Amino acid sequence: xxxxxxxxxxxxxxxxxxxxxxxxxxxxxxxxxxxxxxxxxxxxxxxxxxxxxxxxxxxxxxxxxxxxxxxxxxxxxxxxxxxxxxxxxxxxxxxxxxxxxxxxxxxxxxxxxxxxxxxxxxxxxxxxxxxxxxxxxxxxxxxxxxxxxxxxxxxxxxxxxxxxxxxxxxxxxxxxxxxxxxxxxxxxxxxxxxxxxxxxxxxxxxxxxxxxxxxxxxxxxxxxxxxxxxxxxxxxxxxxxxxxxxxxxxxxxxxxxxxxxxxxxxxxxxxxxxxxxxxxxxxxxxxxxxxxxxxxxxxxxxxxxxxxxxxxxxxxxxxxxxxxxxxxxxxxxxxxxxxxxxxxxxxxxxxxxxxxxxxxxxxxxxxxxxxxxxxxxxxxxxxxxxxxxxxxxxxxxxxxxxxxxxxxxxxxxxxxxxxxxxxxxxxxxxxxxxxxxxxxxxxxxxxxxxxxxxxxxxxxxxxxxxxxxxx
Amino acid sequence: xxxxxxxxxxxxxxxxxxxxxxxxxxxxxxxxxxxxxxxxxxxxxxxxxxxxxxxxxxxxxxxxxxxxxxxxxxxxxxxxxxxxxxxxxxxxxxxxxxxxxxxxxxxxxxxxxxxxxxxxxxxxxxxxxxxxxxxxxxxxxxxxxxxxxxxxxxxxxxxxxxxxxxxxxxxxxxxxxxxxxxxxxxxxxxxxxxxxxxxxxxxxxxxxxxxxxxxxxxxxxxxxxxxxxxxxxxxxxxxxxxxxxxxxxxxxxxxxxxxxxxxxxxxxxxxxxxxxxxxxxxxxxxxxxxxxxxxxxxxxxxxxxxxxxxxxxxxxxxxxxxxxxxxxxxxxxxxxxxxxxxxxxxxxx
Ligand SMILES: Cc1ncc(C[n+]2csc(CCOP(=O)(O)OP(=O)(O)O)c2C)c(N)n1
Ligand code: SF4
Numbered sequence: 126x127x128x129x130x131x132x133x134x135x136x137x138x139x140x141x142x143x144x145x146x147x148x149x150x151x152x153x154x155x156x157x158x159x160x161x162x163x164x165x166x167x168x169x170x171x172x173x174x175x176x177x178x179x180x181x182x183x184x185x186x187x188x189x190x191x192x193x194x195x196x197x198x199x200x201x202x203x204x205x206x207x208x209x210x211x212x213x214x215x216x217x218x219x220x221x222x223x224x225x226x227x228x229x230x231x232x233x234x235x236x237x238x239x240x241x242x243x244x245x246x247x248x249x250x251x252x253x254x255x256x257x258x259x260x261x262x263x264x265x266x267x268x269x270x271x272x273x274x275x276x277x278x279x280x281x282x283x284x285x286x287x288x289x290x291x292x293x294x295x296x297x298x299x300x301x302x303x304x305x306x307x308x309x310x311x312x313x314x315x316x317x318x319x320x321x322x323x324x325x326x327x328x329x330x331x332x333x334x335x336x337x338x339x340x341x342x343x344x345x346x347x348x349x350x351x352x353x354x355x356x357x358x359x360x361x362x363x364x365x366x367x368x369x370x371x372x373x374x375x376x377x378x379x380x381x382x383x384x385x386x387x388x389x390x391x392x393x394x395x396x397x398x399x400x401x402x403x404x405x406x407x408x409x410x411x412x413x414x415x416x417x418x419x420x421x422x423x424x425x426x427x428x429x430x431x432x433x434x435x436x437x438x439x440x441x442x443x444x445x446x447x448x449x450x451x452x453x454x455x456x457x458x459x460x461x462x463x464x465x466x467x468x469x470x471x472x473x474x475x476x477x478x479x480x481x482x483x484x485x486x487x488x489x490x491x492x493x494x495x496x497x498x499x500x501x502x503x504x505x506x507x508x509x510x511x512x513x514x515x516x517x518x519x520x521x522x523x524x525x526x527x528x529x530x531x532x533x534x535x536x537x538x539x540x541x542x543x544x545x546x547x548x549x550x551x552x553x554x555x556x557x558x559x560x561x562x563x564x565x566x567x568x569x570x571x572x573x574x575x576x577x578x579x580x581x582x583x584x585x586x587x588x589x590x591x592x593x594x595x596x
Numbered sequence: 597x598x599x600x601x602x603x604x605x606x607x608x609x610x611x612x613x614x615x616x617x618x619x620x621x622x623x624x625x626x627x628x629x630x631x632x633x634x635x636x637x638x639x640x641x642x643x644x645x646x647x648x649x650x651x652x653x654x655x656x657x658x659x660x661x662x663x664x665x666x667x668x669x670x671x672x673x674x675x676x677x678x679x680x681x682x683x684x685x686x687x688x689x690x691x692x693x694x695x696x697x698x699x700x701x702x703x704x705x706x707x708x709x710x711x712x713x714x715x716x717x718x719x720x721x722x723x724x725x726x727x728x729x730x731x732x733x734x735x736x737x738x739x740x741x742x743x744x745x746x747x748x749x750x751x752x753x754x755x756x757x758x759x760x761x762x763x764x765x766x767x768x769x770x771x772x773x774x775x776x777x778x779x780x781x782x783x784x785x786x787x788x789x790x791x792x793x794x795x796x797x798x799x800x801x802x803x804x805x806x807x808x809x810x811x812x813x814x815x816x817x818x819x820x821x822x823x824x825x826x827x828x829x830x831x832x833x834x835x836x837x838x839x840x841x842x843x844x845x846x847x848x849x850x851x852x853x854x855x856x857x858x859x860x861x862x863x864x865x866x867x868x869x870x871x872x873x874x875x876x877x878x879x880x881x882x883x884x885x886x887x888x889x890x891x892x893x894x895x896x897x898x899x900x901x902x903x904x905x906x907x908x909x910x911x912x913x914x915x916x917x918x919x920x921x922x923x924x925x926x927x928x929x930x931x932x933x934x935x936x937x938x939x940x941x942x943x944x945x
Binding site: 453 | 599600601602610613614618619621638640641642643644645647649650651653654655657658659660661662663664665666667669683684687691767770771772773774777779780781791792793794795797798800801802803804805850853854855856857858860929931932933
């Protein structure tokens with residue numbers, strides 16, 4: 126039988142409830158005949174008997190049991206309505222040896238917090254969930270719960286729960302046991318002394334699973350709410366037997382005892398290893414710092430797959446190697462899905478202001494649509510390099526310098542069509558002079574790890590140089 | 597210090613880990629997903645914890661649990677996700693838990709689009725959820741600041757027991773820039789209020805419910821007093837050519853980059869313009885703006901929203917000078933030339 130003296134897992138005096146002490150500090154805030162008090166006691170005794178007080182993190186929900194921390198002599202965290210399984214996930218992944226207990230009502234767990242409980246269960250989080258199902262929202266004044274029975278009247282189902290309107294009661298223990306994560310799922314009842322004893326056993330079993338690191342345990346406890354049900358405590362218990370238990374089968378759904386939940390975490394990197402992982406090692410280059418009189422704004426545009434974004438990063442890296450400031454901004458997301466891509470690169474001797482290139486000083490057009498899109502935006506006196514392998518038309522502007530270069534053809538002659546972007550970039554560097562081609566050559570081996578590819582790229586640069594010399 | 601060309605969204609993960617972050621809980625959303633990608637790689641490989649949550653609601657509550665258990669914890673999201681987190685952010689404030697949230701802003705309302713806007717300003721700077729609370733809001737304008745702010749955010753969060761929001765945007769996140777990284781790893785210290793699930797911390801309770809009016813009123817007074825101290829201690833901003841300026845542009849994040857170029861262009865035309873760039877949006881640098889409001893002829897606030905920061909500038913200068921508003925929405929980011937035109941129109945017109 127349940128001991129009637131105050132269990133040791135409770136505080137001696139409930140000073141969080143009644144700071145001034147006195148008789149109020151000796152009683153709970155629950156209504157007479159409420160099941161919460163019983164479940165609290167069973168948990169508190171178990172914590173004490175199993176000697177896990179100093180390892181326990183107890184999560185209080187929002188509901189009548191919001192003040193569970195008045196009583197539980199453990200580390201206490203009060204959670205937002207329905208979110209305790211997520212809070213518990215955060216806590217148990219921070220303190221892997223802690224015994225994490227999530228205590229929740231049916232509004233909290235089966236209503237607002239369904240996503241959290243399902244996913245915590247599915248991940249098999251290391252926690253014990255005690256789900257107090259009283260078929261009603263107690264705290265807020267007796268409204269419909271997801272577990273309210275058909276025909277049951279509540280403050281928000283004054284004519285009784287109707288299947289056509291509110292649907293049927295939800296069976297959380299069954300739902301949770303469809304998932305593979307939990308190791309232990311059981312439904313118990315507080316309708317009589319035998320049920321209480323079974324609940325006691327189930328609670329201990331769930332906590333033992335925590336101690337043994339077995340993973341996720343779920344105990345649904347059918348529990349009376351005499352006030353919400355508008356019944357006397359004795360009547361409430363017989364209503365449970367006659368009405369609640371036929372709908373919610375009292376049984377064990379799962380009990381896996383041979384599982385240990387391993388930590389998914391790798392060994393923790395120390396400071397040196399972390400720095401090594403995070404801080405890229407870039408040797409200073411021996412290149413001379415170049416000076417730009419004015420900002421250069423380059424738009425590199427083409428089909429996705431033509432390497433316009435990587436040409437942009439190479440350009441920006443080359444600029445940095447020469448001591449310039451640089452920004453690189455990609456087109457991205459939905460825009461990429463249309464099959465076109467562009468990179469905006471801004472180079473300057475001063476800190477770069479806007480990274481947005483709306484009026485390029487140079488346009489590197491890898492295909493026709495790119496020329497169509499950006500030709501008119503190029504500043505007077507600017508530069509347009511056109512991939513004449515793919516773009517058949519001429520540039521309409523007569524106030525810009527234009528280089529027509531069959532960069533795709535040049536690249537495929539070298540046997541590396543994908544390198545057309547490098548030919549294009551090299552032409553730009555020969556034309557602009559800052560950054561210079563040496564800067565590109567110096568960053569290639571750092572950014573391209575495969576030495577054959579570096580070789581190919583150097584070959585492409587050579588071909589670009591020959592082409593440039595001829596124009 | 598040699599610098600690496602790196603995306604803001606990638607740099608911030610490194611800054612955070614070097615700043616002592618141990619846990620990342622997040623849910624993917626463009627344009628913040630790259631932060632989750634980087635965290636999934638680097639937090640995991642370094643033996644820290646990365647977990648993809650089932651929603652932003654869950655992510656923020658995982659943060660609540662990890663922070664309560666003493667972790668240095670973060671997430672990254674964008675408008676729709678941060679909207680979902682607001683209940684949790686309010687609970688963090690109510691329990692005075694430290695956390696770091698990166699908001700890589702996109703355009704709204706609703707699903708909007710994935711281009712930059714600065715319309716999460718009010719949501720982040722005014723608390724956002726229910727109750728009278730504040731978050732520390734840092735506004736990076738470069739890849740370097742994405743790194744540096746993430747590096748210091750966990751110290752700030754721990755020191756003040758507050759949520760620190762790094763309010764970035766799609767461009768600052770997507771942009772690559774040269775970035776230098778700190779060479780020292782920070783670590784969080786044991787917190788005497790946290791719930792570790794051990795003997796020493798057994799007495800501790802983290803909760804935000806205080807049923808009696810007097811108690812909750814006192815708690816709120818205490819929070820407000822803390823916020824006043826934070827305002828006095830950490831407010832931060834940058835000024836460019838404000839000494840002799842007739843016209844003062846005020847802008848943050850990506851817009852401040854555009855404004856910096858506009859200032860250069862306007863100065864070339866002989867118009868004396870300066871730039872005031874808040875690095876902290878809460879606390880807002882009101883006192884300094886009030887001073888500048890006395891010395892300049894006009895102020896213009898450029899932002900990718902409907903004038904959310906301009907409201908704060910108005911409050912700061914209290915009518916000492918006119919405050920023009922230059923606003924863009926929808927993910928459209930103006931060029932410096934456009935801003936120059938707007939300033940000329942407002943100033944000469
Ligand atoms: C976001 C949010 N919505 C609503 C509430 C109001 N509320 C508090 S408790 C509760 C229902 C509690 O019912 P249950 O979980 O069944 O617990 P019981 O009180 O019956 O033990 C509700 C709706 C809240 N606190 N937060
Ligand atoms: S309202 Fe119901 S659940 Fe709440 S304390 Fe009273 S009897 Fe218990």
